[in-house]
Amino acid sequence: xxxxxxxxxxxxxxxxxxxxxxxxxxxxxxxxxxxxxxxxxxxxxxxxxxxxxxxxxxxxxxxxxxxxxxxxxxxxxxxxxxxxxxxxxxxxxxxxxxxxxxxxxxxxxxxxxxxxxxxxxxxxxxxxxxxxxxxxxxxxxxxxxxxxxxxxxxxxxxxxxxxxxxxxxxxxxxxxxxxxxxxxxxxxxxxxxxxxxxxxxxxxxxxxxxxxxxxxxxxxxxxxxxxxxxxxxxxxxxxxxxxxxxxxxxxxxxxxxxxxxxxxxxxxxxxxxxxxxxxxxxxxxxxxxxx
Amino acid sequence: xxxxxxxxxxxxxxxxxxxxxxxxxxxxxxxxxxxxxxxxxxxxxxxxxxxxxxxxxxxxxxxxxxxxxxxxxxxxxxxxxxxxxxxxxxxxxxxxxxxxxxxxxxxxxxxxxxxxxxxxxxxxxxxxxxxxxxxxxxxxxxxxxxxxxxxxxxxxxxxxxxxxxx
Ligand SMILES: Cc1cc2nc3c(=O)[nH]c(=O)nc-3n(C[C@H](O)[C@H](O)[C@H](O)COP(=O)(O)OP(=O)(O)OC[C@H]3O[C@@H](n4cnc5c(N)ncnc54)[C@H](O)[C@@H]3O)c2cc1C
Numbered sequence: 529x530x531x532x533x534x535x536x537x538x539x540x541x542x543x544x545x546x547x548x549x550x551x552x553x554x555x556x557x558x559x560x561x562x563x564x565x566x567x568x569x570x571x572x573x574x575x576x577x578x579x580x581x582x583x584x585x586x587x588x589x590x591x592x593x594x595x596x597x598x599x600x601x602x603x604x605x606x607x608x609x610x611x612x613x614x615x616x617x618x619x620x621x622x623x624x625x626x627x628x629x630x631x632x633x634x635x636x637x638x639x640x641x642x643x644x645x646x647x648x649x650x651x652x653x654x655x656x657x658x659x660x661x662x663x664x665x666x667x668x669x670x671x672x673x674x675x676x677x678x679x680x681x682x683x684x685x686x687x688x689x690x691x692x693x694x695x696x697x698x699x700x701x702x703x704x705x706x707x708x709x710x711x712x713x714x715x716x717x718x719x720x721x722x723x724x725x726x727x728x729x730x731x732x733x734x735x736x737x738x739x740x741x742x743x744x745x746x747x748x749x750x751x752x753x754x755x756x757x758x759x760x761x762x763x764x765x766x767x768x769x770x771x772x773x774x775x776x777x778x779x780x781x782x783x784x785x786x787x788x789x790x791x792x793x794x795x796x797x798x799x800x801x802x803x804x805x806x807x808x809x810x811x812x813x814x815x816x817x818x819x
Numbered sequence: 820x821x822x823x824x825x826x827x828x829x830x831x832x833x834x835x836x837x838x839x840x841x842x843x844x845x846x847x848x849x850x851x852x853x854x855x856x857x858x859x860x861x862x863x864x865x866x867x868x869x870x871x872x873x874x875x876x877x878x879x880x881x882x883x884x885x886x887x888x889x890x891x892x893x894x895x896x897x898x899x900x901x902x903x904x905x906x907x908x909x910x911x912x913x914x915x916x917x918x919x920x921x922x923x924x925x926x927x928x929x930x931x932x933x934x935x936x937x938x939x940x941x942x943x944x945x946x947x948x949x950x951x952x953x954x955x956x957x958x959x960x961x962x963x964x965x966x967x968x969x970x971x972x973x974x975x976x977x978x979x980x981x982x983x984x985x
Contacts, residue, residue, distance in 0.1 A: 530869075533846035538893045561891070568889035569870045571848070581848070585894050609883075633958015634936060636871055638883045639890075722872055722958060 529574040536571075538581045544589035544669070547582055548696065552671040555693030558582045562590075562605055563639035565632070566648045590643065590698060593617065599704055601667075604643025604697040609634075611642060620704055622711045623658035623730045630654050630715050632722055643697045646679070649687045649753070652792075654715065656754035657730035657746035662702045669698040676701075686752035709734045709742060712809045716801055718792070725749050726793040729805040733813045738768045745809065749792075750785040750802055759784040760806060769814035777810055778803035834898045836861065837905025847893035852876045854892055855902060863903035863931045867960070874959030877932035878902050884939040886958075903931035906938070914938055914976045923972035925963035933959045937973045947977055 538561070541547050551558055559578035561567050562585050570576040584590060590605030595616050602611070608628035611617055618625045631640055631654050645653045646666070664679040668691060679700070682690050691697065709732040717723035725748050733743040743765055745757040760780040767773050787798035833842045836859060843858050855861045855878070867875035869888050876887045879901040906912045914934050917923070924930045933956060940947060940955030947955065952973045961969060 531848075533848040533850075536846070536848040538847035538891055540893055540896070564889050564891060564894070565871060568850070568891065571891075572850070572869045572888060581891075583891075583894055632871070633874060634939065634955055635874060635877050635884045635886045635958050639885055720957075 531571050531574045531576060536576075536579055536581065538583060540583040540585075542587075544587055544696075544698075547584055547587065548669065548671045548694070550582055551694040551696070557693075560584045560647075560696060562641045562644045563607065565636055565640040566644060584696065590696075597704075600702045602642060602700045602702070604641060604646075604699055606642050608632075608637035608640050608642075612637070620707055621658070621662060621702055623661060623713045623732070624655060624702075626713050627654040627658050627715075627730070630720075636722075642700060646682070646700070647689060647691060647697055649683050649689050651686065651751060651753055651755075652724045652728075652749040653754065654725065654728060654748065657728060657748050658713070659700065659702075660746035660754055660756045661730045661732055661744045662706065663744075665701040666697060667699040667701065668692075668695045670695040674698065680756060683753040706732055710813055712812055714805060714808070715748075716805070724792060727787075727798050727801045727805065729802075729809060731806075731809045733809070735769070735813055735816075739766055740764050740769065740813065741766075743813075745806060747785065747802055747805070750787045750798055752786070755785060757781060757784055757806070764810065769810050774807050774810060777806050781806045832892055832896055834895050834900055836900045837902060845892050847891060849892045850888055851878070851880075851890040851892055851895045851900070852887040855887060855900075861902050861904050865928050865931060867928060867932075872960070873929070874932040874936060874956075875929055877935045877959065879935060879939060882942075884936055901935070903934060906934065912938075913979055914941075914972070917972040917976035917979065918969070921968045921972035921975055923964065923969040925961075929959055929961040929963075933961065933969055937976065940973070941977055941980060945977065945981060947973070949974065 541550055558580050561581045561583050590603045592603045593614050594601040608631045612625050612628040645655050659679045666677050666679050668675050711732045713730045715725045715728040717725050728748040731745040734741045743761050745760055747755050760777055763776050763780040781803045782799050785802055787795040789795050829844050829846055831842050832845050845854055855864050864878055865875040867873035871886045871889045877884055878887045880898050914937050936956050936959050944951055952970050
């Protein structure tokens with residue numbers, strides 16, 4: 529059954545300060561809505577439990593991509609269209625630009641925000657493996673001030689986060705230190721547009737002197753949260769990529785993921801595809817990635 | 820928690836639709852789609868899935884393509900909306916003619932959204948490749964045509980648009 533608009537309150541205070549003050553008055557009472565591409569789907573299906581919403585769409589303080597000498601600061605309100613079109617994101621953070629280009633069709637990319645993807649906290653979300661690989665830092669803000677937290681660990685469980693009831697996600701910071709690496713990503717879904725991932729990989733790495741120097745691998749849709757594969761990384765770091773290492777990497781991958789059966793796929797399929805995706809990345813890396 | 824069910828009443832919202840200033844009484848969480856169709860009787864904008872997957876309800880809002888089923892009216896306050904009804908001038912728009920000419924329409928449900936998605940694409944990219952067209956329209960689903968005639972129509976419209984401008 530569709531929701532009845534009479535049962536919902538939606539306000540748009542218009543400035544960050546006014547939104548934060550409203551959140552602080554009764555932490556947990558107001559749910560922020562940005563582009564609405566997750567929340568309005570729930571609303572349309574009569575499943576949006578929150579009744580009091582505060583619009584943060586187009587709040588100027590959450591917009592824009594700021595390029596600093598050592599990092600890029602992406603406003604939480606940045607849309608996928610803005611992300612994929614930004615020259616520095618496209619050049620230095622191609623995993624994020626690619627993920628943005630995969631997130632639904634044009635209309636969805638014009639409304640969906642990076643902040644919404646992070647806080648919505650789906651394990652299948654497309655931009656989150658990239659943020660794990662780039663070791664993003666988040667800036668959270670409330671009337672109490674700002675705090676910075678590593679993105680790794682922000683998701684505390686299935687669809688839960690460290691965000692407090694009076695806080696907004698303000699920005700995502702990425703260190704500009706990966707231009708020498710090979711960036712690799714692939715999404716496996718039913719269709720290339722408008723499909724949620726059955727499994728997706730984002731990874732980067734570099735080889736020097738025949739050995740893996742730098743390696744970071746993350747997968748979507750294989751655990752309750754987007755997952756960084758630390759065990760697999762440990763298994764390959766410092767080694768040369770040969771048949772034996774590929775087999776070890778596959779074993780490590782399968783043992784550290786926790787896939788489930790759901791409407792989009794099965795645990796068995798996800799395990800097989802995950803280890804294939806990791807192997808494919810390592811093969812590309814050994815085929816001559818720059819350091 | 821006594822006021823957790825506070826209800827915001829109906830109030831007036833103003834925005835521009837197809838060049839005309841409109842004021843409508845509505846609730847802030849009403850979907851832009853419903854206001855266009857039911858209050859303004861602009862039924863060219865269709866509802867397909869109601870969850871952003873099919874693109875039948877696409878309109879331009881301040882120049883960008885959005886699915887109107889996912890826009891709460893409050894976020895359209897003071898916006899400039901273009902629906903399919905606003906496209907034709909004295910004669911059909913270039914894209915509409917191309918859809919007619921190439922057989923890009925069968926049952927017609929997806930057509931308004933397809934045309935607005937194509938309009939947005941051509942505005943951003945006047946010389947699209949076939950891949951650009953496929954990607955630009957990938958958020959619009961058609962269950963009749965098999966897409967080929969639609970892609971041809973957009974190619975034809977792009978050609979005509981650029982030759983007209985020369
Ligand atoms: C047709 C369609 C296709 C899609 N395809 C994909 C896909 O391929 N891959 C994918 O990953 N996702 C996909 N999505 C999901 C969605 O588009 C993304 O998750 C998007 O990033 C959500 O952003 P939003 O601004 O629209 O979020 P909203 O719906 O506005 O909000 C989502 C959640 O985030 C919270 N929130 C938003 N911004 C902030 C903030 N700054 N601070 C605190 N909380 C905040 C809200 O309170 C809410 O809980 C799809 C959605 C649709 C409708």
